[in-house]
Amino acid sequence: MFQRGDQGLDREAVLLGQxxxxNKNTLQILTLILFSLQICKALAYLEGINCxxxxxxxxxILVASHECVKLGDFGLSRYLEDEEYYKASVTRLPIKWMAxxxxxxRRFTSASDVWMFGVCMWEILSFGKQPFFWLENKDVIGVIxxxxxxxxxxxxxxxxYTLMTRCWxxxxxxxxxFTELVCxxxxxxxxxxxxxxxxxxxNRQRPPKIIEPLQEQAPPPKPSRPKYKASAPGNLLAPLAFQVPESLCASSPTLFSPTEYQSPIDSTRSPPLLRHSIFKRRSMREEDFLKPSSREEAQKIWEKERAKMLQVLNRQQQQMVEDSKWLRHEERTLVNNLKTRCICSTIQRSAHSSVLEAHSVPS
Structure with missing residues (x-):
């Protein structure tokens, strides 16, 4: 329970998702990052005490005030958001958040908490959307x-977002x-x-815009057309025999670039450089820099990722083999201990019965 810290929050704690x-229309990006930082500090403390x-x-996560959140786990999610858990064996687990x-x-460590914290940051920056809401629980592990x-x-x-991907x-x-994430x-x-x-x-230094009232203006005068001389009836090139205006000459200072004018005589046979110069350069997004520039580079990246994946799978397989060996060893040890106890108890019972028979024989 929290007391009223700011106007708009009840005395009872408010879940961060709600x-x-x-408040998705009023929350600023700075507040969302502050929430993530506060949660990360709490998890860094848990990491320090091996929890x-x-x-x-x-x-x-509970909202104490408009700029303060508290990390908790009081079992509320099992009752409020029961559909977010996937039943595996006996317990219900949040599959879409898990590493x-x-x-x-079923291995839970500080590293798996880091993965879940990355998903939690994604929830906060998405204003409470469920991760992988377009997938079923059983399909999540295949996608990952x-x-x-x-x-x-x-x-x-x-x-x-780059920091999130490092968590994943x-x-x-x-x-x-978590200490590195806090920094x-x-x-x-x-x-x-x-x-x-x-x-x-x-915004403060920028002068206010003065909106002038619209005034009706006369349309600009039409450009004058060049006068053509009369030509002979059989001359087909006569329409082209006119003087080019000075503004369209290459030496004219008013002709800035070829993109502002194209000759109506032969626009399709202009030099290649002039044709390509009309296209504007578009800005590249961040993901364009991350894409491979060639097929060979993409192949190398794929082989590197595949080798890393195989290395991880081999390591996990070795761990599974070691776990099975340890289980078999513990099972044999337990069986041997039980056999030893049974033998000892049998010997004790036989010794006790021998003593009783010795006392029962009349002297």
């Missing part, structure tokens, strides 16, 4: 192992620690804060 959906949360999502090693082998990840939210800065690295050893999120928050201040300063 808060994001109700694993195992269920990091907006349904388990691949948690889905496959194929290499697909959650897309970048619309309002998410590129640097923050398949290899657990390559995921960042990265602090830098991103400070950068966005400086950008917001700069925008506000520019």
């Amino acid at each position: 808060y994001l959906e109700q 694993v949360h195992r269920d990091i999502a907006v349904r388990n 691949p090693e948690s889905i496959n082998f 192992e194929k290499g697909d990840r959650l897309p970048k939210p619309e309002m998410c800065p590129p640097t923050l 690295t398949y290899d657990t050893t390559e995921r960042p620690k 990265s999120l602090s830098d991103i928050y400070q950068t966005e804060k400086d950008i917001a201040k700069e925008k506000e300063r520019n």
